[in-house]
Amino acid sequence: MGGREKKEARLAALEQIVQENPFYTDGELARRLGVSIQTIRLDRQQIGIPEVRERTRQVAAEKLKEVRSLSSEEIVGELTHLQLGREAESRLLVTEAMLLQNSAIARGHYLFAQANSLAVAVVDASVAVTGLSRVRYRRPVRLDETVVARAQVVRVVGARNIIRIVSTVNDEVVFSGKFYVTARDKIAGT
Secondary structure, three states: OOHHHHHHHHHHHHHHHHHHOOOOOHHHHHHHHOOOHHHHHHHHHHHOOOOHHHHHHHHHHHHHOOOOOOOHHHOOOEEEEEEOOOEEEEEEEOOHHHEOOOOOEEOHHHHHHHHHHHHHHHOOOOOEEEEEEEEEEOOOOEOOOEEEEEEEEEEEEOOEEEEEEEEEEOOEEEEEEEEEEEEHHHOOOO
């Protein structure tokens, strides 16, 4: 295969990989395709693929349109996946504003807020409220780490939804919990 055919094959592979998972960084794409990060950046520019932050924003904006129970300002983190009544995922980058004073450790209420807002967002209802939660903090989360929270609807009994949340940083569990969320529009008179 000549140089031009090889590049065209790489560009096609790059487009396919980003289509399947828009959250790959340039470094991850470079490793997958066996080229330098600079080559990936040039290739992305040539075929019009934005950087990972912009791709994440685009996916989040699209998924927010599906949420019925919360507005975009009420979701903590960026919503990256949503199947109402089944599962959801969000990402939260820990910034300096989220840290404990004089520490590089994130305040726990940010992890809880991300998980709680995801649990409410996954419920297929126009109004949903958390009635009870049982959570466990597994390890501190630090500055510049990205927390990926995944919600799974475990069971629905009437208006009550039981949702399991697992939050990870680089596939290491940092937070987990079970949220009992009531779909208020399924209760007579509300």
